[in-house]
Amino acid sequence: MNVLVIVAHHDDLEIGCGATIAKFREKGHKVTSLVMTHSGYSSPNGKNIRSKEDALNEARLASNLLDYELISFNEDSFDIKINDDNISKIINIIHDRQIDVTFTHFHADTHPPHHKVHKMAIHACRHVPNVFGMKINWYVGETSFDPRLFIKINESQWEKKINAIKLYKSEFHRVGDKWINYLNNQSLNYGSQIGVKRAEAFYIYKFQWDF
Numbered sequence: 630m631n632v633l634v635i636v637a638h639h640d641d642l643e644i645g646c647g648a649t650i651a652k653f654r655e656k657g658h659k660v661t662s663l664v665m666t667h668s669g670y671s672s673p674n675g676k677n678i679r680s681k682e683d684a685l686n687e688a689r690l691a692s693n694l695l696d697y698e699l700i701s702f703n704e705d706s707f708d709i710k711i712n713d714d715n716i717s718k719i720i721n722i723i724h725d726r727q728i729d730v731t732f733t734h735f736h737a738d739t740h741p742p743h744h745k746v747h748k749m750a751i752h753a754c755r756h757v758p759n760v761f762g763m764k765i766n767w768y769v770g771e772t773s774f775d776p777r778l779f780i781k782i783n784e785s786q787w788e789k790k791i792n793a794i795k796l797y798k799s800e801f802h803r804v805g806d807k808w809i810n811y812l813n814n815q816s817l818n819y820g821s822q823i824g825v826k827r828a829e830a831f832y833i834y835k836f837q838w839d840f
Contacts, residue, residue, distance in 0.1 A: 630658045631726050633757075634697075635719060635733040635750040636765075637742040638706060639668040639688035640797045643695070644808065645763035646732050647790030648782040648816070649829045650695050655786070660697035663722055664688065665715065665746050666704045679799040691793040709742050711749055719753035728757050735762035735832050737772035751834065762832035767811055776830030779823045787816060787827055
């Protein structure tokens, strides 16, 4: 299969579906990550938090660890536009790589750029047979994340996910421990729901079951 992950920022893939991507690669499937923004940003008072150069360099390290192809665009991290040009960028990659499966942001994510990328991804993926949404943050929005697709992950895949997240040093020093604790509990809870130790879970937009 040809898998595409469409996200707003560097590190969204690792947080949302890193272990699942590790599993896809172990099974021999091709995985491409499309990151729509440069992912650099500053605090409201103008202090640099993460430069776009650091974000890209860290993403390259993470992509090497998880063994996926990284495509990075240069839209603004927060003010990304929903427009035909950005949608066309996604469509071109879907066509060029003959994508079978897409993961993107959950539609009710509270972070505005995540929501914008979701809307463009869903439109661009109208001919992709399998499209799933993932939860990137823990904040409560107007609609609860209610996953129905569960993917069993083993400890090796889980460790790859966490090690990849840790490569984003510019972000990890700020919220790293909180992320690890949250994701650890989440993966164990999802695993309990399907009778295994760990799992990642996703919202189903489209699922083609060919058997």
